Amino acid sequence: MKISCVGGGPAGLYFAILMKRIDPSHDITVHERDPAGSTYGWGVTFWDELLHTLYGADPPSGQAIAAGSVRWDSWVAHVQGRATVVIEQGEVGFGIGRRELLAILAERARSLGVTIAYESEIDGEEDLAGADLVVACDGVNSALRERHAEHFGTEVALGRNMYVWLGTTKIFEAFTFAFTPTPHGWIWCYGYGFGKDHSTCVIECSPDTWSGLGLHEATEADALALLEKLFAEPLDGHPLVGRPRWQTFRTLTNRTWHRGNLVLLGDAAHTTHYSVGAGTALALGDAAFLADALHGESGLEAALTRYERQRMATIRPLQKTARLSAQWYENLPRYIGLPPMEMFSLLFQRHSRLLPHVPPRLYYRLGRVADRLEPLYRATEWLGSKVTRRSDEAAAG
Ligand SMILES: Cc1cc2nc3c(=O)[nH]c(=O)nc-3n(C[C@H](O)[C@H](O)[C@H](O)COP(=O)(O)OP(=O)(O)OC[C@H]3O[C@@H](n4cnc5c(N)ncnc54)[C@H](O)[C@@H]3O)c2cc1C
Known part of the structure; x- marks a missing residue:
């Protein structure tokens, strides 16, 4: 099969790896609009269950991901001025930097003969003439999906709160929640480690708190300085790093995930609120199911239909759970x-x-x-x- 994957995130790279493992004769190109080594966001969390799946599906990349991850088994929650609760030896979690994860997957994909074309932005299927299968793994704002939004039945539900995905040089040994009062309402962060010298820090608040604090009009430097001050205690005085680009979370659903030889994978097909830390694991899981369906069914339409049916049944309930989690914070x-x-x-x-x-x-x-x-x-x-x-x-x- 000649396969074009649009998007070199976890979904696209892992799908390319699994397809090549099953059948090295596939001709696969992953098109990524950004240069090699650049990505958005910081670290992502995942759980034991994912590691077992990765070891089974492709042991070399599973082992490299395990080796490149940090692990925690304790949880800390601070409410400023009131309490700190520590839960030790709870559920085991892992964190890995997105950059590291993508580097591992890209290296493995290349070693299996996948072509990765960086700085190759694809706007439509016409740029990919001759492909038997076009995989839209171009993330939540997928251009390929948006061109056929009516066919896919795309719906987006906007979350109410504002959030920003930052890094910090503070190393969180435990998964940390910190809630801080301000004269305009509460603001909180989720902090977790992902490497030797950085942790992730996702900061969230209501729109009233956000504008009350002047974050809607602050320069990037002023916003970082204010957030560092508000979270000085959990950050132990460490700086926040990254560009504070505030957003509201978009929960995306699609009525169908395929159209002819075009199929949606990962965030292009569905998103789950970051407070459940599942989007990357689901993107990797989609890749495994799609690769399996393509080799288990005789025709393309049957394979894409099976993939869509099986994954939707898993993901729809998770999206509802994630929405409840988001609403708790709202x-x-x-x-x-x-x-x-x-x-x-x-x-x-x-x-x-x-x-x-x-x-x-x-x-x-x-x-x-x-x-x-x-x-x-x-x-x-x-x-x-x-x-x-x-x-x-x-x-x-
Ligand atoms: C604040 C926040 C925290 C999160 N934390 C976690 C977490 O802890 N654990 C977890 O599992 N998940 C987490 N996620 C979710 C996770 O980041 C996504 O679910 C995951 O990245 C989806 O992978 P993907 O490959 O589908 O899409 P992406 O990772 O978005 O990759 C899409 C790729 O496509 C490329 N692209 C886009 N358009 C084009 C084009 N036209 N042509 C070529 N290339 C293109 C992009 O540059 C990008 O590299 C979090 C998300 C957010 C917002």
């Missing part, structure tokens, strides 16, 4: 005044569908009972949606 005033242990406990239960509907203190007190109520709540929701659908049908009929 509703921070509901939780921030609780006694610290209660607040942190609910922070770790922010994926609950029940929590937004129950007074937080009651939810906390119900504790384990609430966990048991969750399936009952899901059943009620499901029943509710059936009833609504039937009454809609009755009204339409």
